[in-house]
Amino acid sequence: MLGLSNGARVARIAIAIALALTVAACSQNRNGPGAGATNVVPGSAQEFVVNVGDRVFFTTDSSQLTDVSKATLQRQAQWLLQYPRYTFTMEGHADERGTREYNIALGARRAAVTRDYLISLGIPANRMRTVSYGKERPVAVCDNASCWNQNRRAVTVLDNATN
Amino acid sequence: MVDLTGECALMAVSKIGRTGGMHMITRAGSGRLVRALTRRLAAGLAAMLVAIAVLAGGAHQAHAVLEVDVTRGVVQPLPVALVDFSGVQPDEVKVGQDIVQVITADLRNSGLFAPIDPAAFIERAIDFEGQPQFANWKVINAQALVNGRITRQPDGRLQVEFRLWDVTAGQHMTGSKYFTAPANWRRVAHIIADAIYERLTGESGYFDTRVVFVEESGPKDKRVKRLAIMDQDGANLRYLSSGRDLVLTPRFSPTSQEITYMSYATGTPQVYLFNIETGQTELVGAFQGMTFAPRFSPDGQRIIMSLQQDGNANIYAMDLRNGRTMRLTNTPAIDTSPSYAPDGRRIVFTSDRSGVEQIYVMGADGSNPQRISFGEGKYSTPVWSPRGDYIAFTKQAGGRFAIGVMRPDGSGERILTEGYHNEGPTWAPNGRVLMFFRDVPGAGGGSQLWSVDITGYNERRLQTPAWASDPAWSPLIK
Numbered sequence: 127m128l129g130l131s132n133g134a135r136v137a138r139i140a141i142a143i144a145l146a147l148t149v150a151a152c153s154q155n156r157n158g159p160g161a162g163a164t165n166v167v168p169g170s171a172q173e174f175v176v177n178v179g180d181r182v183f184f185t186t187d188s189s190q191l192t193d194v195s196k197a198t199l200q201r202q203a204q205w206l207l208q209y210p211r212y213t214f215t216m217e218g219h220a221d222e223r224g225t226r227e228y229n230i231a232l233g234a235r236r237a238a239v240t241r242d243y244l245i246s247l248g249i250p251a252n253r254m255r256t257v258s259y260g261k262e263r264p265v266a267v268c269d270n271a272s273c274w275n276q277n278r279r280a281v282t283v284l285d286n287a288t289n
Numbered sequence: 290m291v292d293l294t295g296e297c298a299l300m301a302v303s304k305i306g307r308t309g310g311m312h313m314i315t316r317a318g319s320g321r322l323v324r325a326l327t328r329r330l331a332a333g334l335a336a337m338l339v340a341i342a343v344l345a346g347g348a349h350q351a352h353a354v355l356e357v358d359v360t361r362g363v364v365q366p367l368p369v370a371l372v373d374f375s376g377v378q379p380d381e382v383k384v385g386q387d388i389v390q391v392i393t394a395d396l397r398n399s400g401l402f403a404p405i406d407p408a409a410f411i412e413r414a415i416d417f418e419g420q421p422q423f424a425n426w427k428v429i430n431a432q433a434l435v436n437g438r439i440t441r442q443p444d445g446r447l448q449v450e451f452r453l454w455d456v457t458a459g460q461h462m463t464g465s466k467y468f469t470a471p472a473n474w475r476r477v478a479h480i481i482a483d484a485i486y487e488r489l490t491g492e493s494g495y496f497d498t499r500v501v502f503v504e505e506s507g508p509k510d511k512r513v514k515r516l517a518i519m520d521q522d523g524a525n526l527r528y529l530s531s532g533r534d535l536v537l538t539p540r541f542s543p544t545s546q547e548i549t550y551m552s553y554a555t556g557t558p559q560v561y562l563f564n565i566e567t568g569q570t571e572l573v574g575a576f577q578g579m580t581f582a583p584r585f586s587p588d589g590q591r592i593i594m595s596l597q598q599d600g601n602a603n604i605y606a607m608d609l610r611n612g613r614t615m616r617l618t619n620t621p622a623i624d625t626s627p628s629y630a631p632d633g634r635r636i637v638f639t640s641d642r643s644g645v646e647q648i649y650v651m652g653a654d655g656s657n658p659q660r661i662s663f664g665e666g667k668y669s670t671p672v673w674s675p676r677g678d679y680i681a682f683t684k685q686a687g688g689r690f691a692i693g694v695m696r697p698d699g700s701g702e703r704i705l706t707e708g709y710h711n712e713g714p715t716w717a718p719n720g721r722v723l724m725f726f727r728d729v730p731g732a733g734g735g736s737q738l739w740s741v742d743i744t745g746y747n748e749r750r751l752q753t754p755a756w757a758s759d760p761a762w763s764p765l766i767k
Binding site: 187189222223224225226227228230231232234235238239242257258262263264265266267268269 | 510512535538582595599600623639641683688728731758
């Protein structure tokens with residue numbers, strides 16, 4: 127569905143979760159790219175996830191990009207312009223504290239806002255598609271704000287990533 | 290379909306057609322009897338039925354309402370004795386016991402009846418051709434009595450007969466005879482339970498119905514979701530999809546054996562039609578973009594849904610006969626969860642055009658949208674009652690999720706249940722009971738199906754083998 131092999135997808139998710147958990151520990155900095163691994167292959171999906179940051183987060187009910195999110199997306203745009211071989215899917219997500227259908231639309235709105243910002247930074251629209259998962263694909267599954275904050279997100283998923 | 294025929298055996302029950310029509314029970318004149326019975330019961334049993342009143346007046350005859358006033362304390366269910374249906378052959382006896390078990394469970398689960406433990410019965414069997422010894426039933430406080438008979442026919446079908454008696458008055462109330470293939474004995478039981486419910490409450494029943502829902506398995510961050518269907522009492526569960534694709538929000542057609550739902554099968558979430566009998570799936574419409582939140586119109590000819598266009602979701606109706614679509618909302622907001630009024634002339638939906646989710650009502654052509662929810666918090670998932678009198682919704686306030694109802698003009702809001710997370714009400718076809726799902730929080734948690742009476746009484750969990758969400762109640766089975 128996303129053009130990724132299962133293995134690649136699982137690996138990517140594992141990295142993303144590890145990153146999310148690490149970053150969640152420092153409360154105000156979770157949009158940041160984390161510690162920044164140095165031994166990743168330049169131009170790889172791993173580099174995108176670990177060093178650039180593949181996701182931005184939203185506050186409750188909001189689809190506005192924060193300054194931190196904009197900084198992340200500026201790094202994404204720079205990287206995506208440097209590696210034009212990638213197309214990608216912008217996934218919009220909501221936390222579980224909403225109703226199913228509304229959250230599907232909210233995830234779509236978050237994906238659209240994020241996509242539009244990348245377009246404004248020079249990424250061609252035909253390199254990306256959007257999809258919303260609403261509250262169907264949480265990355266963190268506890269029942270308090272520390273998890274919900276990680277789930278309200280837009281994730282830039284590279285389609286033809288091979289690592 | 291089901292080989293199920295009945296005939297007018299005594300009174301008030303019309304023939305059940307093989308092909309057509311509803312399980313019609315002739316209502317002419319019965320409203321008066323019901324009211325009379327209810328009044329008599331109320332007079333004779335003030336404590337029993339103190340909170341039950343029936344709307345008076347000829348204009349309301351067709352909708353005689355069992356009005357349970359939640360402000361007046363606990364409603365006492367009506368004591369009813371159900372005697373195992375008699376039979377001669379062992380298989381007849383067995384079916385007679387099984388059918389009565391299902392009827393008993395239906396009536397008990399409605400919260401309106403208290404089946405009496407058979408251990409208390411003085412009479413064990415009643416001659417089906419004769420009259421019960423009413424004194425034997427009065428003494429154990431039975432108000433109503435049900436007996437019946439099973440007779441296997443030469444062609445292998447079962448003949449199932451039942452009779453309902455008013456114990457205090459010593460009178461026969463209703464009865465009927467059905468012919469069915471032995472495999473359909475559960476349906477006959479539900480149909481009889483509906484007939485009893487209808488005769489004693491003046492309302493149509495809801496036991497001969499099914500529920501379509503989403504079964505959930507696997508870890509919370511990688512849930513596998515499958516469409517599933519079962520009888521309203523949880524029996525006969527079967528799966529309609531494999532779990533390969535993420536599927537959400539199934540809803541029944543009011544007129545055919547079809548459901549509409551949303552699936553990620555192609556990667557782009559879209560609305561589909563699924564035929565329960567043939568297993569065929571069909572994409573609904575040729576929209577560019579994500580479609581979701583589908584529901585049928587009351588005549589089954591249209592599907593109404595949301596189409597995502599960039600950051601906005603708008604509501605569209607599609608005519609299933611000719612594929613024509615009509616755009617009904619046009620705002621830079623999320624407009625979703627549309628649901629028709631039972632007359633098809635108005636639509637209730639969720640919109641965040643005011644900033645947060647609220648409930649709006651508009652004409653079926655999109656005209657004159659009016660906000661109807663004004664309480665504190667967010668309102669979503671509105672569903673119009675099949676009776677037309679209420680709109681059920683999910684309300685989020687103070688970090689809690691409640692299920693409630695309000696009148697179509699927004700007045701009379703009542704919360705029926707409240708907690709960490711309750712969502713997605715669906716109406717029983719008689720508009721008296723709601724089903725919804727409730728989340729057990731936490732990493733190992735999940736959703737479960739619950740039902741509650743629109744008075745807020747009789748909250749019950751419907752057992753399912755795994756986590757379950759997005760229930761949708763069928764109309765009465767045809």
